Amino acid sequence: MKMSICHFRLWSSLVLSLILWSDTITSDAAIGSSYLRKIREVNKLGPYLGIVVPNMFEMDPLLRSDRFVPDSRTTSLDIMGRRFRVGKVGHQKVIIVMTGLSMVLNAGITTELLLALFEVDGVVHYGIAGNANPELQIGDVTIPRYWAHSGLWSWQRYGSGPNDTLAQEPDDDSFTREIGYLRFANYSTKSSSSSESDNFLNSVWYQREEIFPVDGSPEVRQRIFKVPVDSRYMEVAESIERDGVALARCVSWTACLPKAPILATVEMGVSGSVFVDNKAYGEFLNSEFNATAVDMESAAVALVCYQQKVPFIAIRALSDLAGAGEGGSSARSDEADALVHLAAANAVRVLIKFIAALASW
Ligand SMILES: *[C@@H]1O[C@H](CO)[C@@H](O)[C@H](O)[C@H]1NC(C)=O
Numbered sequence: 001m002k003m004s005i006c007h008f009r010l011w012s013s014l015v016l017s018l019i020l021w022s023d024t025i026t027s028d029a030a031i032g033s034s035y036l037r038k039i040r041e042v043n044k045l046g047p048y049l050g051i052v053v054p055n056m057f058e059m060d061p062l063l064r065s066d067r068f069v070p071d072s073r074t075t076s077l078d079i080m081g082r083r084f085r086v087g088k089v090g091h092q093k094v095i096i097v098m099t100g101l102s103m104v105l106n107a108g109i110t111t112e113l114l115l116a117l118f119e120v121d122g123v124v125h126y127g128i129a130g131n132a133n134p135e136l137q138i139g140d141v142t143i144p145r146y147w148a149h150s151g152l153w154s155w156q157r158y159g160s161g162p163n164d165t166l167a168q169e170p171d172d173d174s175f176t177r178e179i180g181y182l183r184f185a186n187y188s189t190k191s192s193s194s195s196e197s198d199n200f201l202n203s204v205w206y207q208r209e210e211i212f213p214v215d216g217s218p219e220v221r222q223r224i225f226k227v228p229v230d231s232r233y234m235e236v237a238e239s240i241e242r243d244g245v246a247l248a249r250c251v252s253w254t255a256c257l258p259k260a261p262i263l264a265t266v267e268m269g270v271s272g273s274v275f276v277d278n279k280a281y282g283e284f285l286n287s288e289f290n291a292t293a294v295d296m297e298s299a300a301v302a303l304v305c306y307q308q309k310v311p312f313i314a315i316r317a318l319s320d321l322a323g324a325g326e327g328g329s330s331a332r333s334d335e336a337d338a339l340v341h342l343a344a345a346n347a348v349r350v351l352i353k354f355i356a357a358l359a360s361w
Pocket residue numbers: 161162163
């Protein structure tokens with residue numbers, strides 16, 4: 001099992017390398033081969049823990065932390081618009097990469113590149129998220145057991161109801177009514193009785209992702225909605241939750257959160273290429289999927305790692321209430337900005353604690 005996966009990874013690296021560098025190899029062989037050599041040199045010192053982070057403001061507190069030490073030989077490799085930073089967090093060798101915003105094009109592709117090019121035996125993803133769970137507050141850090149892509153929908157035609165078959169539902173197992181749906185008429189503001197109101201947008205039905213795991217047959221799809229994080233990583237997360245992690249509570253001498261933030265393992269996080277600043281939708285995500293963290297990348301990273309059979313976990317600090325905050329978008333933007341930075345710093349504290357605990361697990 002392990003061997004075949006290693007072989008696959010090796011082959012996928014080679015194949016991908018050929019694809020990536022075919023241009024440069026034909027036009028300028030030196031660029032391609034010198035890069036391959038550098039990647040090989042980095043890999044010789046592996047394996048690494050991959051650290052995948054969406055944005056610069058989330059990566060910065062890690063790079064500035066005294067726990068992070070860049071590698072003295074190769075501090076970073078720039079490949080296809082991504083910078084892969086090599087170094088150590090504590091005693092753990094790491095490769096850190098920033099994906100940019102959103103699911104497939106950025107988070108998914110960057111994670112796939114990381115796994116294909118580098119000797120990575122696990123991935124920790126971290127960043128900030130919206131909070132859909134009324135039991136938690138801004139500044140808290142969550143580690144969900146499952147991640148789901150909540151942005152893959154079958155949008156039902158007007159006139160059809162929950163008992164009517166969806167388009168393409170009978171043909172194969174493409175679309176399903178099993179996961180749940182959002183009925184737009186339920187959210188009308190003009191009608192007093194939502195069950196009587198109607199809406200041309202009708203309903204959207206949540207769908208499972210189509211995946212091609214490394215241990216399956218290529219071109220034979222499998223499907224998944226709730227992607228579990230690695231069970232060993234989750235045990236480590238639970239252990240640091242029990243121990244507690246010291247988290248930042250104040251953004252200035254005078255502005256502090258009402259309660260000291262906590263680390264909480266939770267059931268579910270959801271991601272989609274949509275920024276959620278809408279209370280009703282946040283509440284729907286919580287009631288329908290038991291979602292706590294709502295973000296734009298984690299499920300893509302989870303899906304890539306799940307398919308490649310690489311252990312994965314995501315740490316997401318809550319930085320806003322996904323539209324449910326007092327004042328909503330009229331909340332003072334300097335305050336919102338300060339909370340984003342506090343949350344990012346807290347995510348990094350948990351990340352560092354997690355990596356240390358993983359080493360001794
Ligand atoms: C759907 O079917 C179920 C079971 O037959 C029924 O109880 C329910 O009223 C139907 N719903 C609608 C909206 O027709």
